[in-house]
Amino acid sequence: MDDLNYDIAVIGGGIVGTTAAYFLAREGMKVALVERGRLAGGTSSKSFAWINGTSKTADENYHRLNARGLAAYCELAVEFGEDALGLNPAGSLNVVRRSDAAGYAAAKERARVLAEFSYPATWVDRKVLGAMEPHVNFPDDAEALYAMADPCLNAPHFVRFMADQVRARGGTVYEDCAAQTLEVRDDGQVTGLVTEKATLHTERVLLAAGPGTPEVLSELTGYDAYAARFPLRKVPGLLLRTPSNSPHRLIRHVLYLSMDAEIHMLPDFNGGLKIGADDTDGMVEADSALEHLHNVAAILLDRAKDYLPGFAGRDCLDKCELTVGVRPFPEDGHSLAGALPGAKGLYLIATHSGITLAPAIGGLMAELITTGATPEMLKPFTLERIKGF
Numbered sequence: 001m002d003d004l005n006y007d008i009a010v011i012g013g014g015i016v017g018t019t020a021a022y023f024l025a026r027e028g029m030k031v032a033l034v035e036r037g038r039l040a041g042g043t044s045s046k047s048f049a050w051i052n053g054t055s056k057t058a059d060e061n062y063h064r065l066n067a068r069g070l071a072a073y074c075e076l077a078v079e080f081g082e083d084a085l086g087l088n089p090a091g092s093l094n095v096v097r098r099s100d101a102a103g104y105a106a107a108k109e110r111a112r113v114l115a116e117f118s119y120p121a122t123w124v125d126r127k128v129l130g131a132m133e134p135h136v137n138f139p140d141d142a143e144a145l146y147a148m149a150d151p152c153l154n155a156p157h158f159v160r161f162m163a164d165q166v167r168a169r170g171g172t173v174y175e176d177c178a179a180q181t182l183e184v185r186d187d188g189q190v191t192g193l194v195t196e197k198a199t200l201h202t203e204r205v206l207l208a209a210g211p212g213t214p215e216v217l218s219e220l221t222g223y224d225a226y227a228a229r230f231p232l233r234k235v236p237g238l239l240l241r242t243p244s245n246s247p248h249r250l251i252r253h254v255l256y257l258s259m260d261a262e263i264h265m266l267p268d269f270n271g272g273l274k275i276g277a278d279d280t281d282g283m284v285e286a287d288s289a290l291e292h293l294h295n296v297a298a299i300l301l302d303r304a305k306d307y308l309p310g311f312a313g314r315d316c317l318d319k320c321e322l323t324v325g326v327r328p329f330p331e332d333g334h335s336l337a338g339a340l341p342g343a344k345g346l347y348l349i350a351t352h353s354g355i356t357l358a359p360a361i362g363g364l365m366a367e368l369i370t371t372g373a374t375p376e377m378l379k380p381f382t383l384e385r386i387k388g389f
């Protein structure tokens with residue numbers, strides 16, 4: 001650590017902080033990326049990692065921010081190539097049954113809204129569905145919303161790749177180096193960041209600590225109330241990764257099967273499946289005992305086997321990797337991104353759907369920080385909307 005002067009220090013080596021660091025470095029800033037553990041050691045490595053605007057149709061601004069994320073990955077893929085990024089352009093299928101009147105109507109309505117938003121998606125019937133996923137045992141009345149541009153991501157790989165790009169643009173990545181406190185002048189201007197290893201001299205700090213954001217904000221500023229009042233919920237979710245199914249890939253798309261029992265699966269980068277479900281997420285905590293996780297995972301494997309006759313199901317439980325990730329979930333469900341009101345030089349990003357949103361918000365935050373003007377697309381998501389800030 002010789003030259004400790006930086007244009008900006010970014011706290012958090014998950015997908016959100018690392019991608020923002022990349023866009024800042026691309027703008028010509030000298031960036032320090034500070035991670036208390038290893039890169040991608042937090043939620044970003046325990047994510048389903050489906051990149052999409054498909055599931056976000058309730059609010060147009062939020063949909064467009066997610067669609068911008070998808071577009072930003074396409075731009076990065078043109079620059080670096082999909083393999084370098086760890087991007088699989090799989091497309092997604094949200095499968096419903098005609099006999100489930102409410103579920104079917106909701107999916108049709110989503111298709112209508114996506115068409116209105118010019119999002120790349122179409123409706124497919126049972127015959128086409130069967131041809132698209134030949135190993136899956138769909139009911140006779142199944143149909144699907146097909147979002148052909150939705151990819152999935154090897155998120156830890158992507159984070160490490162983005163960190164390499166930060167280094168290539170003259171930035172420094174500090175791992176095993178927790179950020180501790182801010183140095184601040186009497187007029188409120190940030191002047192430095194004290195870390196476990198050294199004090200970095202910088203007038204700008206961007207906090208992207210995922211689910212730890214409220215606590216880290218309190219530590220940095222010495223203002224305890226942030227930890228209690230910051231509007232972020234921590235929502236755990238269980239995923240399991242099966243061993244490779246070689247020689248069969250079993251599925252080709254990101255599948256959301258909203259039928260008798262919900263399950264979502266995608267073709268994992270190891271040749272196996274990554275599997276989760278919304279209801280089983282509600283059965284786990286961040287500190288659930290392994291035995292309990294195994295019981296919940298067995299439910300997921302049974303459901304997967306119902307759809308995939310060629311799959312080992314719970315017979316492969318011992319060889320599966322189980323993870324419980326903690327979602328940083330803003331209370332109103334939408335991203336928090338912008339300058340911290342009242343602080344000079346302190347910025348923050350905290351968001352769910354961070355895999356999808358990282359390159360959208362990272363690019364927009366780099367624009368905000370380098371120009372001082374908030375981009376239109378970011379305006380609905382700044383921190384001013386939080387009462388009491």
Ligand SMILES: Cc1cc2nc3c(=O)[nH]c(=O)nc-3n(C[C@H](O)[C@H](O)[C@H](O)COP(=O)(O)OP(=O)(O)OC[C@H]3O[C@@H](n4cnc5c(N)ncnc54)[C@H](O)[C@@H]3O)c2cc1C
Pocket residue numbers: 011012013014015016017034035036037038039040041042043044045046047048049050051052177178179180208209210211212216235236237238239276324325326327328350351352353354355356357
């Ligand atoms: C089960 C599950 C499924 C999901 N599925 C999807 C999906 O399909 N699509 C999607 O878009 N999103 C999905 N998400 C959400 C997405 O994974 C998260 O929004 C995203 O990973 C958050 O990234 P992050 O960088 O903010 O947080 P993290 O990855 O947690 O990174 C924050 C980093 O900050 C570091 N840190 C904390 N404190 C300090 C400190 N004091 N000093 C230095 N470093 C510090 C941590 O060590 C950590 O590495 C899912 C999440 C879960 C749990």
